[in-house]
Amino acid sequence: MKKLLFLNFLFLSSQSFALDLAKYPIELTSQEGYSVVIAPTKDQKQALVKVTGINHDIDGITFLMDLKPRGSNNAYKFTYDGTERSLISIDKGYRCCSYTLYIPDTRDGIYLAKKEGANPAIVEDLKAQYQQHVNKGTQAELALFNRQKHLKYQQSKIDTANDSVTNQCGLSIKTTIKWDSIDDTLLQTYAVGSFCAQVADEMVNMCKKDIKFKKDIAHFNTINCQFSDKLKLRQNDGVLTFKTSPKAPNQSQFIEAYLLNL
DSSP, X not given: OHHHHHHHHHHHHHGGGGOOBOSSOEEEEOTTSOEEEEEEBTTSSEEEEEEESSOSTTTTOEXXXXXXXXXXXXXXXXXXXXXXXXXXEEEOTTTSOEEEEOOTTOOSOEEEEEOSSXXXXXXXXXXXXXXXXXXXXXXXHHHSOOHHHXXXXXXXXXXXXXXXXXXXXXXXXXXXXXXXXXXXXXXXXSOXXXXXXXXXXXXXXXXXXXXXXXXXXXXXXXXXXXXXXXXXXXXXXXXXXXXXXXXXXXXXXXXXXXXXXX
């Protein structure tokens, strides 16, 4: 499947050089020292876009992006890490236009100021750079879902919860999950680590309320987390098996009620 997506990306990328680009690019800068160059098509439906100075995987890479709606505004969008992302939001406003940069994997937008007197030679430079990146497969690789990066991040959420149990309850209880049972779609859709950390998090809350509670959970050493279609919590010797269902409501209350009745 990944190979098919890769080849499809290359095919679509090869069509970029038939694009009828506008003569003048749009040059943008931020107070943080970030630079953005946009070479839109004459029909304003697509553009070649490059961002530099952001210390990110996409830094210095030229992408072919589509101009699509983003809320009440429009945005230049591209596929990164398996998901369509809005990179540059355009608010036409009263005087047209204000631009905001949204770096992948960050939350806050960064205001961009437009430079006057754009150099038309930049358009040809962008086309040449884009061709180089396409030949190397750079954009196609960045478009693919990075499973290992997401596994590492979600595991860190679980590790943090485990450490909190140790610090607050004085017990070594480890939350575990079989990552090979979690497919890419589930990993892309839900915060798997946060879902699995719920039992440990609730243990920490209950130890804060009553330190005597740690005696009730002292015989546990493992929380085995699984994703299921039903919310369940069972114990067997020193193991708590937690089956979390992403769509199940009130999970923290369910866990608290179970732990109170150990």
